[in-house]
């Protein structure tokens with residue numbers, strides 16, 4: 161399938177590379193005539209989207225794998241993501257599209273997104289609904305289905321977001337939506353907010369995703385799907401719809417092996433509290449009598465419906481998202497066999513313009529086949545440094561534009577951006593402010609850039625932002641520190657490419673994988689990180705970056721662990737990182753190059769997609 165075969169304005173079949181052509185965002189379009197070409201040029205985005213959506217909706221019977229996720233981050237301004245889980249899903253679908261794998265994606269379309277973050281001068285977060293226009297991103301599809309919610313039949317409609325692969329293949333991402341006139345006002349709100357509302361709201365959304373998702377696929381003609389991939393437990397109700405589809409005679413029970421054969425489950429969190437659980441009272445209220453609760457208890461947990469357990473029981477292949485996370489998950493669920501496939505990022509998406517140019521020059525084809533980034537080993541140091549200088553200048557200009565002109569391009573800059581969950585320890589570097597001050601004064605100047613959103617209900621997470629604002633004030637004479645509002649994909653790209661070192665200080669073993677450090681590696685930015693998640697695999701001391709603290713969790717209390725980790729962080733900064741940055745430039749750029757060659761070449765979603773194909777789908 162190729163975009164260039166049809167005139168995107170009139171739909172006529174045309175020869176690629178004919179007389180009338182135009183390029184839009186890397187795709188080349190051909191036209192039957194000059195008037196069509198001119199019409200396209202007036203609004204290329206609209207016509208390119210129309211053409212891609214039409215192509216993506218074609219031939220549903222060719223799709224063999226359905227990938228379900230509560231959130232998907234494909235574009236910064238399409239607000240269907242909150243953080244790492246969604247961006248991973250988006251990056252994964254992009255690699256599937258690049259590799260032309262026969263996949264269809266399923267998620268929800270959130271009319272108000274996650275939220276737009278506003279911060280006052282003390283770091284108090286307020287949330288505003290995200291406003292955005294559907295026309296710019298999605299096109300409606302001609303099907304509706306219903307799902308039972310609290311005894312009502314809620315109508316679900318679908319939109320398509322065409323995920324355009326690098327060689328013109330289009331992967332359909334189906335986005336479900338209940339905001340129809342025909343639904344009661346409160347049912348229209350069910351797809352308004354990502355991770356908003358209470359348990360009942362969340363369960364209703366999971367009914368729409370899991371049960372509504374399978375029904376919608378069928379209604380749209382996706383009848384040859386052989387694998388249903390649940391990206392996290394939110395999608396696990398799809399198993400109930402697959403069981404229901406069996407239509408076995410009453411009393412004969414469910415054919416669990418038949419569903420297991422179809423399902424694949426990826427778990428993303430090593431904390432039991434991170435797994436969705438719903439009381440059976442609530443399940444009964446929301447789902448009504450459509451599901452026999454006593455049978456459900458046997459596969460979803462005795463006391464509560466545990467979505468992780470349901471997914472584990474009905475999948476033939478289960479994986480964690482990094483080696484260490486696979487082991488931790490295996491210990492948590494000893495009765496199941498849990499493999500691991502380490503996460504990645506979509507190389508082209510997360511490589512900044514100056515490094516794209518550099519890779520295009522030295523490693524042609526790298527974005528089609530990111531294993532090629534291994535050959536970064538032979539890119540000359542001056543060119544790497546030059547590409548970094550460009551990326552850094554862009555970041556510093558944006559920081560100064562937003563928050564006042566204090567940051568400098570020539571000073572060592574650390575970046576730290578992630579959800580402000582407590583375990584991510586944004587504040588670890590402030591454990592001993594005097595020591596940080598001393599290092600900045602005596603060893604070398606430090607600039608520090610933060611970003612991140614707190615979930616609206618996460619009070620400890622909200623406090624993290626305020627505490628950082630206090631530290632900014634307290635240290636302002638000696639360390640330049642700033643916080644950039646409203647962390648999103650665009651800001652993530654700017655930060656992971658523009659800083660000198662990417663800092664990551666989660667509490668072990670709670671970081672399942674982490675992906676922002678992989679984005680940094682694609683831009684030659686080394687990590688300074690706790691040995692957890694992906695860094696256990698990506699870290700070679702002094703070669704691809706630096707570790708903080710010991711490899712294992714040990715038996716210290718959390719307060720003691722914080723002190724120990726902070727002490728090691730200060731030691732690494734003052735004896736290794738800063739002296740190398742300020743005094744040993746060649747050694748520094750070698751580390752940048754090894755970050756690309758060893759880590760970007762492996763921690764990408766192309767490698768990951770191929771592993772899912774080999775281990776989970778085939």
Ligand SMILES: *Cc1c(COP(=O)(O)O)cnc(C)c1O
Pocket residue numbers: 242243244245247577578579647648649652653673674675676677679
């Ligand atoms: C990459 C990214 C994340 C995930 O980063 P982690 O390192 O996994 O925490 C979250 N939010 C945004 C906006 C990102 O770009």
